[in-house]
Every structure is written in structure tokens, then in C-alpha cells.
Amino acid sequence: MADDGNIGACSGFLLVMRLIFNGNFFSHFHRCVLLVALLLGATAGAAHAFDFDDVAARARKLAAEGYSKPQKNLPKALTSLSYDQYRDIRFDPAKSHWRAEGLPFELAFFHQGGFFDTPVRINELQGTAVREIRFDPSLFNYGKNNINPKELGGLGFAGFRVHYPINTPKYKDEVIVFLGASYFRAVGKGQLYGLSARGLAIDTALASGEEFPQFVEFWIRRPKPLDKELTIFALLDSPRATGAYRFTLRPGIDTVVDVKARLFLRENVTKLGIAPLTSMFYFGENHRPNIDDYRPEVHDSDGLSVHSGTGEWIWRPLVNPRRLLITSFSSTNPGGFGLMQRDRNFGNYEDLEAKYQRRPSAWIEPKGNWGAGRVELVQIPTPDETNDNVVAYWVPDTPPKPGAPLDLEYRMLWQKDSDRRPPLAWVTQTRRGHGYRLKPDDSIALFVDYDGPALRKLQPDAKVEGMVNADGNAKLLEVTTYPNEASGGWRTAIRLRRIDEKKPVELRAYLRHNNTTLSETWSYILPPE
Known part of the structure; x- marks a missing residue:
């Protein structure tokens, strides 16, 4: 040759x-x-380190293919577990991932069982290497369950949680958990788990039924010894959508989660819910049905806050309606929205076990321009506090066409004492009901309290006006605004009469002084009786 x-x-x-x-x-x-x-x-x-573009390439490829439903792989012993039996399967903390190496973050895992009948693949990223973290029955204690670990070799994990010290350097707290569909929730310092977030919501509250996308695979970057943040990638899949996600977790007083997402639709979607939040509202001072309960209030969140693209701040107190209630706020390039827990005193709840005063608020802060759309609030009737019955999310006016990418970025803040709120004044509580009246009538009374720096600067004799508007289904009978000497803020008392009991009433109010707006806008819905 x-x-x-x-x-x-x-x-x-x-x-x-x-x-x-x-x-x-x-x-x-x-x-x-x-x-x-x-x-x-x-x-x-x-060779390059695994990154967001790798997940996005997989999501794009999935979107071009037909949907394959995840295969259930549970043995009989795990399919019929009750809620308490499933909770009796506990991960052994001594076997937490990265504990032996003394790294700042640790991972713990959830066992499959009950509702969690499909495995989620979890990988570790280190340098350019990608290694699957495989399920092992020896990582778990099965409690009183009659389960033979030798029969569980073919299982995977249902999800995972991340631990990091936020309350004391001597203990790694659970700070975020990914478990079920695309659900996750987080906490900051001094907080207890409450409301949840999701990767994506599809056709929520539509008669056609809701679709629940699922995170099917995760990649978690191994932290360095001095790292204060953790990067998590996730692949989302559902019959009509796929998506790539990057979560950058920074635990602290306010735990911050920066989210980068790229979505692909397989088919057209009627309602695409971006950055969905899910919470619980059973009853509160503004809406207390005939319930025999010693507690003044029971809820994980008490209102929806919206910072519109025009700069207006809006507060909508939550209710527990008798029928499905869907409302929304249109906006272009919103400044943010969130389901908030503003009542922070133990006396608001008097619950020594649930400690609702420590449940976090979750604030969504868009990065870049999100365009035109609406923040939608869905409120579902619930007979007790065990159901999440409140959902809020962003709906773009123009969803992407099938196959075309939709890129989004936003910051999530899990907060307690530093909730996002307007700079001047905000609503602190809404109370419904009459005080002493010599002759009770069919009118409705509402009392709205405001507080904030702008109000604290006013003299008690300042001329503050409560500007109140009602829709065509109500007649305003009385509006009075006066200082709240107990709190240092101001109160507006409203009395009205509903015209048609079968229809809702929408109210708006804010405080004004010398033609200057002092407060956020109180936006309230009285559900049909």
C-alpha cells in the first residue's frame, strides 16, 4: 500500500x-x-459539562415524538398503601447523598408507593460526568409495613429533597422537595411547608379536564465544599407538552429559586399556566362559613398579590366559594404575582400543631418581558383544610405553536417576614360582618384595614378618603374611612346591598390623600350566595 x-x-x-x-x-x-x-x-x-441546552435538546426531541405514558412498576405490596402506611416508609438520614463527603448540601429520596406509582430518574453531575443515582431498598426503613425489600429491586425513586442549614449551622434543614407530577415546594428560615409550586399547568379548571405534566428526569450538579447554591435540571413531559428546566436554589432567610424554562407543545393547548402556585384557603376573617371551629382562621395563603405592568399593586383576599370561582387580572409585562400569607401572628390561627403563621408566601418575579396575558386565580370549594383549593398562574395571550420553543425565566421568593408588597401602604386584613345594629337588615358590611409607611406619616386628622367602587350588582350604602388607633393604620368601613343573590359582586377600593394614591388596590369578590 x-x-x-x-x-x-x-x-x-x-x-x-x-x-x-x-x-x-x-x-x-x-x-x-x-x-x-x-x-x-x-x-x-x-467534552463539556451537562447544561440546560442538553435538557432542552431532549425536550425538543420528545415533543417531536408521540407521547409515551410512564410505565407503572409497583409490586402489589406497594400499590395499596394508605397515606399513613406510605409515610411510614422513611429514608435513612445517615445515608443522605453527599453526607459522607461533608458537602454543604445533602440529598434524601422518596420511595415509590401509593399514588407515586412511576419512577423518576435522578442523576448526579460532576464535571463532565453524568451518573445515575440508583434506587436501593437499604436506603429506607419500612416501619410497620409488611414489605420484603428483596422484592423491590426494580423500583426507582418517586422524588427527592434537598437539605441545607438555614436555621442553625449545626443542622441541615429540608429546604426544597420535588415530589409528584411537576410539584415542588420550598421554605426559608423559620418557615414551615405550606403552598406548592409546579413546573407547568395545562387547562386548569376547564370542563375538558386538567393535564398534569410530570418531571420525568432530574440532573443535580454536585456542589463544591463552599457552595451556597445548588443547580437542578429537570425534564418535563406530558401528552401535550415537554419542557426543560433549570432551578438555581439559594436557601436563606428568603429562599430564592431562579427558574429558566424552555417549553415545547406537541399540540395546541387551550390554557397554558406559567409559574403556577397551589395553596389552601379554608376560612378567614373575611369569609367564615358556618363552621364550628375554635380557630379564627385556617389557610396557607390569605390573598393574591399582583404587581401589574402599569405599576399598580392589587390585593385580592381569598375566599372558599360554594361553586368554582375563576377571576383574572390582565397585564402586559407584569412586575410579579404571588399567593401570600400576610397574617403572621399566632393569634390569627391559635393552632399549635399546624402553625399557619409560619407558612411561606411565594412570589413570582418575571425576568425579561413576558408580553400580554393575565394572572388567573382559581378558587375551588373545599369542605376542610386537607385540600389545596387555590391556584394562581400566568396565562400568555399568545401561546406558542406546536414545536416552537417558549423561553421563560423568573425568580421565586419563598418569604415570611419580608413579603413583596407596595412601598406606600397595603391591606393588612379584610373583615366581613356587622357589629351591633339596632335593626339588622339585608346589607353586607366589610372592613378593610391598611398600613404602611405612607400612612404612618399622616396626622390623625388628615383627610384620607376611601375610594370605593362596586359593579352593577351592588348598591353602596355607606363608606367611612378613619384612623385605626390600635394598629396605627387606617380603616375603611363599607356597607352595601347585593341586588341579585345568585350573582357575584366585585369591589375595588384604595386610600387617597390630597388627590394622591396612598395604598395598593383592594380588589374583592363576594361569591354568589
């Missing part, structure tokens, strides 16, 4: 080698051997 013969794909590289080595020292065989070594070296040099 001639030294300069045709050698296909090797010829270009051999020419380079010839120029370097003058063609005098290497036979064709030795040149090819060196070429292979160079190619291997080039490949190693070109």
Missing part, C-alpha cells in the same frame, strides 16, 4: 501531520495511530 494512497477521512489530518512532522518519521500505520490519539484528545478536550 503506497504511503500517499487514498485513506479516506484520515487524509486531511495526515496532511496536517505531514506538515508538522515533515512526513519523514512516520509510516502510514504510525500516522493513523497518532491520528486516533489526537482525535481522542480532541474529543476529551471538547
Whole structure:
């Protein structure tokens, strides 16, 4: 075989080698051997760490294919577990991932069982390496359950949680958990788990039924010894949508989660819910049905806060309606929205076990321009506090076409004492009901309290007006605004009469002083009686 013969794909590289080595020292065989070594070296040099674009490529590929429903793999012993039986399967903290290495973050895992009947693949990223974290029954204690760990070899994990010290450096607290569909929730310092977030909501509260996308695979970057943040990638899949997500977790007084997402639709979707939040409202001072309960209030969140693209701040107190109630606030490029827990005193709840005063608020802060759309609030009747019956999310006016990417970024703040709120004044509580009246009538009374720096600067004799508007289903009978000497803020008392009991009433109010707006807008819905 001639030294300069045709050698296909090797010829270009051999020419380079010839120029370097003058063609005098290497036979064709030795040149090819060196070429292979160079190619291997080039490949190693070109290797890159797994990142968001890798997940996005998988999501795009999935979207171009038909949907494959995840296969259930539970043995009989795990399919019929009750809620308490499932909770009796506990991960062994001594076997937490990264504990032996003394890293700042640790991972713990959830066992499959009951409702969690499909496995979620979980991978660890270290440098350019991707390694699956495999299920092992020895990581769990099965409690009183009659389960033979030897029969569980083919299972996976249902989800995972992350631990990091936020309350004391001596203990790693649970700070975020991913478990079920695309649900996750987080806490900051001094907080207890309350409301949840989701990766995506599809057709929420539509008669056609809601679709629940699922995180099917995670990649978690191994932290360095001094890291204060953790990066988590996730692949989302559902019959009509796929998505790539990057979560950058920074635990602290306010736990921050920066989210980057790229979504692809397989089919058109009627309602696409971006950055959905899910919470519980049973009853409060503004809406207390005939319930025999010693507690003044029971809820994980007491209102929806919206910072519109025009700069207006809106507060909508939550209710527990008798029928499904859907309302929304249109906006272009919103400043943010969230389901908030503003009542922070133990006396608001008097519950020594649930400690609702420590449940976090969750604030969504868009990055970049989200365009035109609406913040939608769904409130569902619930007979008790065990059901999440409140959902809020952003709906873009123009959803992406099937196959076209939708890129979004936003920041999530899990807060307690530093909730996002307007700079001047805000609503602190809404109370419904009459005080003493000599002749009770069919009117409705509402009392709205405000507080904030702008009100604290006013003199008690300042002329503050409560500007109240009602829709066509109500007649305003009385509006009075006066200082609240107990709190240092101001109160507006409203009395009205509903015209049609079968229809809702929508009210809006704010405080004004010398033609200057002092407060956020109180936006209230009286559900049909």
C-alpha cells in the first residue's frame, strides 16, 4: 500500500501531520495511530459539562415524538398503601447523598408507593460526568409495613429533597422537595411547608379536564465544599407538552429559586399556566362559613398579590366559594404575582400543631418581558383544610405553536417576614360582618384595614378618603374611612346591598390623600350566595 494512497477521512489530518512532522518519521500505520490519539484528545478536550441546552435538546426531541405514558412498576405490596402506611416508609438520614463527603448540601429520596406509582430518574453531575443515582431498598426503613425489600429491586425513586442549614449551622434543614407530577415546594428560615409550586399547568379548571405534566428526569450538579447554591435540571413531559428546566436554589432567610424554562407543545393547548402556585384557603376573617371551629382562621395563603405592568399593586383576599370561582387580572409585562400569607401572628390561627403563621408566601418575579396575558386565580370549594383549593398562574395571550420553543425565566421568593408588597401602604386584613345594629337588615358590611409607611406619616386628622367602587350588582350604602388607633393604620368601613343573590359582586377600593394614591388596590369578590 503506497504511503500517499487514498485513506479516506484520515487524509486531511495526515496532511496536517505531514506538515508538522515533515512526513519523514512516520509510516502510514504510525500516522493513523497518532491520528486516533489526537482525535481522542480532541474529543476529551471538547467534552463539556451537562447544561440546560442538553435538557432542552431532549425536550425538543420528545415533543417531536408521540407521547409515551410512564410505565407503572409497583409490586402489589406497594400499590395499596394508605397515606399513613406510605409515610411510614422513611429514608435513612445517615445515608443522605453527599453526607459522607461533608458537602454543604445533602440529598434524601422518596420511595415509590401509593399514588407515586412511576419512577423518576435522578442523576448526579460532576464535571463532565453524568451518573445515575440508583434506587436501593437499604436506603429506607419500612416501619410497620409488611414489605420484603428483596422484592423491590426494580423500583426507582418517586422524588427527592434537598437539605441545607438555614436555621442553625449545626443542622441541615429540608429546604426544597420535588415530589409528584411537576410539584415542588420550598421554605426559608423559620418557615414551615405550606403552598406548592409546579413546573407547568395545562387547562386548569376547564370542563375538558386538567393535564398534569410530570418531571420525568432530574440532573443535580454536585456542589463544591463552599457552595451556597445548588443547580437542578429537570425534564418535563406530558401528552401535550415537554419542557426543560433549570432551578438555581439559594436557601436563606428568603429562599430564592431562579427558574429558566424552555417549553415545547406537541399540540395546541387551550390554557397554558406559567409559574403556577397551589395553596389552601379554608376560612378567614373575611369569609367564615358556618363552621364550628375554635380557630379564627385556617389557610396557607390569605390573598393574591399582583404587581401589574402599569405599576399598580392589587390585593385580592381569598375566599372558599360554594361553586368554582375563576377571576383574572390582565397585564402586559407584569412586575410579579404571588399567593401570600400576610397574617403572621399566632393569634390569627391559635393552632399549635399546624402553625399557619409560619407558612411561606411565594412570589413570582418575571425576568425579561413576558408580553400580554393575565394572572388567573382559581378558587375551588373545599369542605376542610386537607385540600389545596387555590391556584394562581400566568396565562400568555399568545401561546406558542406546536414545536416552537417558549423561553421563560423568573425568580421565586419563598418569604415570611419580608413579603413583596407596595412601598406606600397595603391591606393588612379584610373583615366581613356587622357589629351591633339596632335593626339588622339585608346589607353586607366589610372592613378593610391598611398600613404602611405612607400612612404612618399622616396626622390623625388628615383627610384620607376611601375610594370605593362596586359593579352593577351592588348598591353602596355607606363608606367611612378613619384612623385605626390600635394598629396605627387606617380603616375603611363599607356597607352595601347585593341586588341579585345568585350573582357575584366585585369591589375595588384604595386610600387617597390630597388627590394622591396612598395604598395598593383592594380588589374583592363576594361569591354568589
